[in-house]
Amino acid sequence: QKEVEQNSGPLSVPEGAIASLNCTYSDRGSQSFFWYRQYSGKSPELIMSIYSNGDKEDGRFTAQLNKASQYVSLLIRDSQPSDSATYLCAVKADKLIFGTGTRLQVFP
């Protein structure tokens, strides 16, 4: 079992809808949680970080963290075709561990 699990997708949503991306992790000592967006052949781009339980909003993005359930999620409101990418969940205890990513497809 991987330390950070994500559904590989693809997750297909229509333009304007809410995309919900989920991630679970195994190390209870994890302290920091990040979401990266990666376009094909490009580098991961940090879009959200969250460190405490609850919700954190930044523009169209909301990250949610539940440490008791070892669960992190990313909501993308008003999804746009330009949001189509792979979203990597990354969890840090001593090292930054990535999930395998969820491919999001937003269709017009």
Added chain:
Amino acid sequence: AAGVIQSPRHLIKEKRETATLKCYPIPRHDTVYWYQQGPGQDPQFLISFYEKMQSDKGSIPDRFSAQQFSDYHSELNMSSLELGDSALYFCASSAGRSSNQPQHFGDGTRLSIL
């Protein structure tokens, strides 16, 4: 804003050759990380440096070595290259090594082994 700079962007080598990848972190970032990402895979942590000292080691093969210099740039040296080393190699940097410091990635070096 200045980002992480990696060079070269693309590199083609043959088996058993050597390669050196370079990484220039964001100004005032003192921690550098190296990752390897194969096709369709997530980035795999190789090694990291904090204040010019190795701070952590991941799945870096013995054929690879790395160091961080006094100006905080880092180099990944790869020897006896194998076909399986073909991948994207990313460098990331952060301001300090504490867990709440996010890592910012460079554009990567695409290494192809023939």
